[in-house]
Amino acid sequence: MDMPNSTQGGLTGGQVQGFIDDGFVRMDNAFPADLARRCRDELWAATGLSPDEPQHWTQPVIRIASMATPAFVQAANTPRLHRAYDQLAGQGRWIAPRGLGTFPIRFPSPDAPGDDGWHVDMSFGDSADFMDWRVNVKSSGRALLMLFLFSDVGPDDAPTRIRKGSHMAIARELLPHGEAGATLRQLSAGGWSSTAGCPQELATGAAGTVYLCHPFLVHAAQPHRGTRPRFMAQPPLLPKAEFDPALPPSPVQIAIRKACGLTF
Template sequence: MQIIDVDRFITDGFAKVEAIVPQEVGDAARALLWRQIGLSPDDPSGWTKPVVWASDLTGQGPFGQFTRSPKLREALDAVAGRGGWLPRGSTGNIPVRFPRVPPADDLGWHIDHNTPRPDGTWGVSGRPATMLLLVLFSEVGPDDAPTRVRAGSQRDVAGALDAEVRDLMALGQLFDDAGRDCPVALATGLPGDAYLVHPFTVHAAQEHHGTQPRFMAQMPVMLKKPLAPGDDTPLGRATGW
């Protein structure tokens, strides 16, 4: 059985991988994250901020089951080529979005930093060294602040960037325009689901209109070598180069 729809990834610049771990593993990770942020799923009076940041920096317990998932490994191999990516030791930063409060000022269209500079800072370029992985630790429906994705926008961005490493914040207009006419998809699913997102695919957060907080990791997966013209993996073919 196919783990990931590779054709859809090439066309849309992202694809879902269902149940990279069982749902109960996602539930266990979420319980640890509640404890980490010092809030309770049973006491909405403490939900006063639109976003609270949590993290997994060790890959212990249920978080390690995510990063070592055989399904995830197979999906990444299918998209980036076998051995074309580097395993992660942890799930990294995890924004928790809360309902019933004014939204955060972070809802603009963008791509993530994808290119390291020699001084250790990061920018964006047409030779990205990472791709994006979204991992769900809670059930995310259409009203639960799912990440918005402009399906197919990766080709517009690929055509607009070159080898120069540029400041992400200076490219707001490019990202506003890229894929403007593309259909918008929503990264919905259950705890344990994941999305592989092309480094050029334009995406955005959105306001939470639901009732339960949304827990989702958004982590870069390092590529073994930067993506460049001539790459014949699905990751390369998705650019339209």
């Protein structure tokens, strides 16, 4: 059995390899359940709704842009998570989160949420049209995609859908675009067909679970078929700088190399 290679309880060697191969790793108890409850209480207040008045839950999704109160900063910066950030993005090569966001809070609803298509999160751009934002093969501007669960999420509670191993196909698609990268419009033009055969996983877990994902992982929302709202954040982990070829490659970069045969 693989043991965590840090007293702070980061990831095992097997988990790091799974991240390289599959594009994500699930960390149970990444932050305390009581802290998740405190954050959830703040999110309820931000929505203007109440957990005791479901008659007012009339929208399938409400988005909260960001939260930077002490509870959210603490949730994003536990010793276990810091160790895992080092292990996946490279030691000291990331910026400690100063908050979390965005929060797509999903409510039980018969209505389609309207935002449940497959996609990759874009990393840089300045256009008012988000379809023109970009991602490049070096993943400039993003070290990880992260999914923080602030409520218990089961199969019926609108868990994020993940295409396992899809980061490899996206890396190969990005390679010809070089430093400039590709826009979301370009990447989505083919309907993400290169990843259609990837096995689907669901981002389920107890409150306090965090999924650490490769920036190129293809994922999607889905309708909420359960009974209690789902609270989740989907922030990036930001890099301190561009990739430095003088440093050993991180698992994020190793996955890209494995997909493309790159030598950067």
